Amino acid sequence: MNLFNKLIAATLPAVPKPIVGYFSSPYIAGDTIEDAIRAARDLQSRGMMTTLDVLGENITRKQEATAYAEQYLQVLDAIKAENLDANVSLKPTQMGLKLDKDFCLQTIRSIAAKAKEYHNFVRIDMEDITCTDDTFWLYEELKKDMPVGTVMQAYLRRSDSDLDKLIPLNANLRLCKGIYVEPYSASYKDREIIRRNYLQLLERMLESKCYVGIGTHDEYLIWGAYKLIKQMSIPKDQYEFQMLLGVQEELRKIIIDDGHRLRVYVPFGAEWFAYSVRRLKENPQIAGYVVQSIIKGYFGKS
Ligand SMILES: Cc1cc2nc3c(=O)[nH]c(=O)nc-3n(C[C@H](O)[C@H](O)[C@H](O)COP(=O)(O)OP(=O)(O)OC[C@H]3O[C@@H](n4cnc5c(N)ncnc54)[C@H](O)[C@@H]3O)c2cc1C
Structure with a gap:
């Protein structure tokens, strides 16, 4: 899981803002x-x-x-x-x-x-x-x-x-x-x-x-x-x-x-994007939680 979390966190800054916004929206x-x-x-x-x-x-x-x-x-x-x-x-x-x-x-x-x-x-x-x-x-x-x-x-x-x-x-x-x-x-x-x-x-x-x-x-x-x-x-x-x-x-x-x-x-607040990316990069485990909950939410609905 660690490598997976790190990979997600490392690629986040390259993800377009609206997409990060969509994923961060439950938390902000x-x-x-x-x-x-x-x-x-x-x-x-x-x-x-x-x-x-x-x-x-x-x-x-x-x-x-x-x-x-x-x-x-x-x-x-x-x-x-x-x-x-x-x-x-x-x-x-x-x-x-x-x-x-x-x-x-x-x-x-x-x-x-x-x-x-x-x-x-x-x-x-x-x-x-x-x-x-x-x-x-x-x-x-x-x-x-x-x-x-x-x-x-x-x-x-x-x-x-x-x-x-x-x-x-x-x-x-x-x-x-x-x-x-x-x-x-x-x-x-x-x-x-x-x-x-x-x-x-x-x-x-x-x-x-x-x-x-x-x-x-x-x-x-x-x-x-x-x-x-x-x-x-x-x-x-x-x-x-x-x-x-x-x-x-x-x-x-x-x-x-x-x-x-x-x-x-x-x-x-206006700083949500910088905050989300920094937090997720700082602690890749959280990036993992976010992705897990998205996957859970997605499959939970289907
Ligand atoms: C109200 C509040 C204020 C805080 N203030 C500070 C502070 O001032 N300074 C500081 O250093 N830390 C702060 N924290 C963060 C805290 O230190 C932990 O990093 C964070 O709460 C995760 O630890 P946990 O006890 O929830 O246990 P964990 O074992 O990390 O989490 C238990 C479960 O909760 C879920 N989970 C936990 N965090 C998240 C998340 N961010 N997104 C999605 N799912 C998650 C996961 O399913 C995980 O398995 C705060 C936390 C809370 C709840």
Whole structure:
């Protein structure tokens, strides 16, 4: 499968944009805020919360960060106007982390301040390992007076000791496996070790009363999370499940029907093409998932 995934990923940039768009469409809400709001409204009508993500990362000029921040303010306005159970997720490198840390902090602060005014919330996504220390720094700074949370990646060897520092802050954390390709020295590669680390981190977060976004489509982890929630009598308002738009929709429905809260990550924006191609190239396994689900969908219908 690996070679197949790599081949798909390598040929993607040569595929015409409308074709990539067709294949990416289940995973991306569209180009505009209206598209994202429509998707959020639809998901909410089916019992789900959402987090809206304006696609973009690794900007090279501060004006780009300011323009993205402006879009996030509009998203927060739209969420309020539509009375949606939705928050926002953003990326530090989209807000200028690699250009100027203090500028990045102030830019995210301007978004978080609006979220605070609206009793809403900002999730700071976690990017590759060159961003980890700075992202936790941003989180700690903003957490002092703003409604923010961040993300922990179970594939990183360092996550257990990072959690030692985050627990005393009563952190609000999304837990995921991690999507970037990191060196072996920094990250576990074995699927079973990553799963076990995920569940151990989750247990520590739940027992220390952190609010947790359980971000996974891996049924083994969802099963493990169910067991922990039951054994530890965790109240429903201390956690939520989280999934990406267009992924494992059947499992998503099972989780909701079981009475748990679930939030869908809804990416949208003009940068969808660059984002899709980069993501698929970065992690060929995802290209494999996409093609598998297309084949499944095609043969499922015929
Ligand atoms: C809400 C949310 C937010 C996230 N935020 C971050 C973040 O801030 N930083 C970060 O590094 N990572 C983030 N991730 C990605 C995460 O780290 C994983 O790479 C991703 O979720 C796949 O891991 P998994 O736990 O779903 O398990 P896997 O074993 O990878 O997936 C389980 C099954 O889900 C399906 N699947 C998983 N991903 C996809 C996909 N993209 N498209 C189609 N099918 C798929 C496949 O059928 C697969 O067999 C986020 C994930 C979620 C759900």
